[in-house]
Amino acid sequence: MAEVKIQAESRTEFGKGAARRIRRDNKVPAVLYGHGSDPVHITLPGHDTMLALKTANALLLIEVEGGESHLALPKQVQRDPIKGFIEHVDLVIVRRGEKVQVEVAVHLEGEAVSDALVVTEHASILVEAEATDIPTHIVVSIEGLEIGAQLHASDLTLPAGSTLAIEPDTLIVNVTAQPTAEQLEADTEGGESADAAAEPVAAAAE
Known part of the structure; x- marks a missing residue:
C-alpha cells in the first residue's frame, strides 16, 4: 500500500x-x-x-x-x-515493519449456482499484516458454489504476509436456497397477522 x-x-x-x-x-x-x-x-x-x-x-x-x-x-x-x-x-x-491488526473488506467474486442465495455473514475480517503492506481487500470466489455450501475464514486465501486474526471456523459466506414465492407470501401474511394481533394490545395499553 x-x-x-x-x-x-x-x-x-x-x-x-x-x-x-x-x-x-x-x-x-x-x-x-x-x-x-x-x-x-x-x-x-x-x-x-x-x-x-x-x-x-x-x-x-x-x-x-x-x-x-x-x-x-x-x-x-x-x-x-x-x-x-x-x-x-x-x-x-x-512503524515500518510493525505488525498491526486491521479490518479488511471481503469482496465476492463469481456466481453461485442458479436459485442460490449467497449470504455474506462477515463483510470484513480481522487480519494481521505489516503496517506498510495492508491488503485493500480479500477476494473470495463463490463461482459454482452449490446450495448448502459454506466458506469459513480458514478457506480464504490471504495475500502474502497477512494472517488471520479471527477464529478459523468463523463463517464468512453461507449459500442457501432462494425463498420461493409461496414462502415469501407466507412470511408477508405472517407479519401482517402479527401486526393485527398487536393492535388490541397497544390500544389496551393506552
Whole structure:
C-alpha cells in the first residue's frame, strides 16, 4: 500500500468552538497517538484528508510543520451524520515493519449456482499484516458454489504476509436456497397477522 503524504499543522486550540473554526477553514482537527508518546494535536487539510480516507486502512505520512513526521493509520473517523464531511480523525502511529491488526473488506467474486442465495455473514475480517503492506481487500470466489455450501475464514486465501486474526471456523459466506414465492407470501401474511394481533394490545395499553 502506497503512503499518502499529508501536510499538517500543529493545533493549540481545543474545544467545540475551536473545532468549528477549523472546519470553517476547510480543515480537519485530528490527534496522533501511539507507541507510548503523548498525543499530538494537529490540523489536516480537508480536501486531501477526504481523498486519502476514501481508501480503507489508508497509510498516511503526516508531516507536521517544523519537520516532524509520523507514519499513521486512521483509527476512528467522525463524520457529520447529515452532510457527511469529516469532523475529526484519530490516527494511530505505526512503524515500518510493525505488525498491526486491521479490518479488511471481503469482496465476492463469481456466481453461485442458479436459485442460490449467497449470504455474506462477515463483510470484513480481522487480519494481521505489516503496517506498510495492508491488503485493500480479500477476494473470495463463490463461482459454482452449490446450495448448502459454506466458506469459513480458514478457506480464504490471504495475500502474502497477512494472517488471520479471527477464529478459523468463523463463517464468512453461507449459500442457501432462494425463498420461493409461496414462502415469501407466507412470511408477508405472517407479519401482517402479527401486526393485527398487536393492535388490541397497544390500544389496551393506552
